[in-house]
Amino acid sequence: MNTAAPRKPSTEVIKEASMLKQKVMIDENFQRLSTSNEEGRKVVSTFVPGNLNELLMCFDVDRNFPEINALQNGMRKKSGRLIMEAERNGQSEDVCTYVKSDLGMIEQGNIGPTGDKLPDPDVLLLSYTGCFTFMKWFELVREKYDCETIMLHVPYQADGTITQNMRDYVVKQLKDDVIPTLERASGVKFDIDRLRQYLRQSQKAEDDLVWILQSAKNKPSPIDAFFGGVYYIGPIFTAFRGTEAATEYYQTLRGEIKQRLADGLGPVTPEGDFGKEKFRLVVEGTPNYTNFREFWKMFYDEGAVVVASTYTKVGGVYDLGFRHDPDNPLESLADYCLGCYTNLSLPARIKMLSNYIDDYQADGLLVNSVKSCNSFSAGQVLMLREIEKRTGKPGAFIETDLVDPRYFSAANVKNRMESYFQMLEQKNATQAA
């Protein structure tokens, strides 16, 4: 165990230039959304996995991501009461809390996490990638608004490959359904060259993102690929992929990390520099947002850094080679949708995680299983066992939730993590002897 006295949580959070830049981007987007309806800009709500941000930009529409609103509300400790509001209005305690946080927010006047009013959507673009709950979510939201819903059905990669039939199906939907509906709703004619231009920007940002995520292969790792990773994926998983702002953000971030590497530094934590790297972990599953900093602190106080995670792949698996392709715009959008992490089969997820453990020289795997998300959680126990068997590295399993504070028990998680670190320490000591 780390014998140094744990740092006291400080109220002042350390931020780098890239973080400040991202904050400005996000705040500006919320502000923009707050005036969309009044200023006559059309609004499309859509989900992170399989989002078509570049395509949406071709229609000059504002993009609203309900999942981001839910997680931001979680981070700002607002989600608990929103979830209870949704439950008071008839939602079951059993179902995904992202949905309930969103519905509760709508019920309470649709004031977004930053305090800005969120707009009524003109279109709900239901990218049905990697999660069945998305479908119910937008059917429920549709009940509250008079707006169109576009279903983009993305088949599941059950056998670990994208077949031509799957790709054709998605492309056909884009051509015959998604694009014509967006043209009609926005009044803007689709221009494929404009799409290509955005995809070119995406490619650049994607190259940088992959470089950033893979920098964790170094020892010590200059980044935390889960807690820090949540910030790194922010722009590219949401309303900014394809924009110059995102490209610049990733350039800045890459520069910062390059410098950290040169200086032999570990990740930046909310309390400053990381200190000595003791454990390298791979994390499967989502973060907990209601107690995000507290959770992260349990790691950095023990010298544990996350070197790879699957959560940073929910909005696109780029590190295995995929890039948006301006030469094949619609096909590459289809492949993007089909390739998001939760759309992969369980065997494919196991292979990916096992490879991460090897490639990133990790000491073990942590599964954070969340009550909300069947898409992630159903099957994780078997995944853990299989990965332990294949890699010989020990795993740990904890249970929390994304945005429901009732399911985060700090004491339980801390106990579990402490005994896991103890076990890793003993294992490392035996190996060193």
Place this chain on the structure above:
Amino acid sequence: MTVQEIVDRCQALFDDLDFNAVKDWKAANPGGKAIGYLPIYVPREIIHAAGMLPVGIFGGGDQLEVIHGDAYYQSYICRIPRSTIELGLTGRLDSLDGMLFPSICDVIRNLSGMWQLLFKDKYVKYFDVPQTYRDEIGGAFYIHEMQALREDLGKLGGHEITDEDLQNSIAVYNENRQVINELYDLRAKQPWQAPTSEIYLLLRAGMVLPVEEHTQLLRDYMDAVQAEERPRRDNCRVVVNGVFCEQPPLGLIKSLEMAGCYVVDDDFLLVTRWLIDDVPTTGDPMENLSKAFLHHSAATSAKFEPNKADKGRFLINQVRNSGAEGVVFAAPSFCDPALLDRPMLQEALNRDDIPFTAFKYAENTGQMQAIREQAGTFADSIKLWSA
């Protein structure tokens, strides 16, 4: 056969968690293969056309002791995947040569991957279905999916499945559905003659028996019940909704009836009634099956409803057509599809002034007292309200 004899036979099939009916079929059909499928829908016509026995797997019920299965799942995931795993790991599904996992929710979806890992020597297929309903888009995709299944099963069975094979099988399943629809009509008219606790067992028998035998069994039952005068009770008439995947224990269905509710329509074992009309037996069979799926199939939580105004329409029609007076929403605990759909369906019922009550269950729910009381109060309120 008497009603009792038929019901006893179905009960024995239902209780038999070793699937001896499948073993018997295989013994009588040397070299024959059996293919399992999970809820809610697979085109069983294709399995049948391959000369194979389709076998519906609907979890372990309340009689199976789940030991291994629980170790694979967190407490906040429904019961059916764990009891299905239990059935598999204890060798009870060894007589199956393959398993189909239809596109119904993330739990079943991920279970398909678990099956690939746990039962490496078996044929495993996740069977995707379209959520867009235009023939040239969703239909084209679906025909491909069905074609892939057709080719896989052709290989597994050692012979190609011809169009004629498929047309014959379509006819056989059309007949089965027609008879089930007649049975449902009979129950809607005279629920005391054909109580749901029996109808349910009859439908479950269709999950393990060859379809031809099942059709005959249904006919025998209808003949037998019509020959008997059975006691009529002063029950209210309800549609049960939400029971399309994990099954409630039989005791729960009986409790509803004992509490004063005649179930006159439901979404049990939807695979038997998924397609609403007959599928044409001439022309391209794949196209026919596809069109039936896209344009003439049941509504359920696992299916996208493209038109807001039509949300709940199917359920309301069930209520109207069966002459029901209310709806009982019964959903498995932790079932996202059913539980998220519920408020929308309830809203639609509210608009049409149709009363409802709602509860959750698990396949191994043991205590029926609370449910019986709730259903009883609901039945009483309906009777008061309509008096």
